Amino acid sequence: MKKKSEKKKRILRLIAIPVAFCLLLYLAVFAVGYPMFSDILSIGSVFLSDKQVDYSKEYENIFVPTGDSKDTVDASEVEFPGINKQFGDLKIKGRNVDAKLFFGDGDIALRNGVGVYAGSFVPGYGKTILVAGHNNTYFNGLKNVKKGDVVTIRTSWGNYKYKINKTAILKDTDKKAFDLSADEENLVLYTCYPFDTLGLTEKRFFVYADKISGPEIVGLYE
């Protein structure tokens, strides 16, 4: 009986001691390496996310065309678009400009249409709407626009019209090209310049337009 319990003890020791060593090693590593590991973990956490990365080139369309617009629309009825979402379309009749309108002017937006610079505003906000597009694709037709042409933007919360008052060729770094702090709703379309030539320049073609109709978004700050 005593022999059996001795044997049991010995076997238990053969398991318990390595496990204890293992736990002590973790403790030692934790005690010594904690300052270093906490730094590594905090840097590493920047690259970790519970959300799966979406590498697809697809985009979400939240645009639902609406009929005649009212004068105002309540902010609660407006679904403000997220980056790379199509929330409307933009047309200039007779000038070969007809493109899907995205929020954000990144690669996905400009591959599929034209995009509102995320630091500017969406129609109805009463501020500057800055829209970018490529000169070889959706904004190639800007080369045909004339003063007095009407730009139509349709969104899910209303339809807007803007009258072109001037065009300009400026450098891409020109800070006077547009004013994002303007208090009047105005539309600025821009693309690379010149059109239909090979190569890239620092010049941009700007089209300026003033709002002529479309619902104003109210109750924004309530």
Next chain:
Amino acid sequence: MKNLFKSKTASKVCYLIISFILALSLTICALSAFVKMTVFSKDFLTDTVNNSNYYADLCDEITDSLIDLGDASGLNKSFFEDLVDEVLVREGVQSYIDSFYAGEKLSVSTDRFSRDLRESIAQYAQSRGIKDYSGESVDFFVKEASKIYADNIKISYLSSLQKSYLNYNRILTIVTIAAAVVSVLLILFLILTNEWKHRACRYIFYSFSGSGLFVLGIPAIVLSSGLIGKITIITRALNDLYTTYLTTFFTNMFIVAAMLLVISFVMLFVHFKLRPDET
């Protein structure tokens, strides 16, 4: 030594402490040698790059970025379809990795890419009857395209790690050798100071199995936690590269753990063989 270990219990405690120190030095030795053979080895990164879908993804990403640039430069999508040469990309990435491990300045040569691009533009222009294809605007386009190419060839975050790599590479060699020497000395001490050799084998078993369990726990925790799957890096190519790299690294750690555990079981086997029969 016999005087030192007068009491049986004191002697047991001393030997246990020594075998724990041996477990510690074995762990340091095994892990530092393992890190040296993986993270600090050019071949490990090269193999990972070759075994992941890195080059194919990278070529797609460069092409997509160039198509976007082409949309602003009068060049159609079809122009870029076969422009990015995977062989050139492979050479560029390999050269970048070589420079990293050699401690040289990290840069990407875009000469061949620029030259090929200019030739393609000339062919494209001629096929469309465009006469003006060598002006300032084409130069600017080639410069921007070459920048896109170079930025993609560079393996992100590697440049910021080069200084640490060079510093730790030397230290790691010293640590591995020092830990190996300490381990050998402790094993010799256990064998030579134990009159009963089966006891020495048992203490060595404790050390190797403790160390093996510790090493086994690291990849088991990391891989079962799904931490690697949560890595989010902006491009698919880099994300695949880093996740493959880390998965391979931690999977290979199982081999180190297995080696330590196999040695421990050999020691246990020898222990039972040498132990006098209980009658």
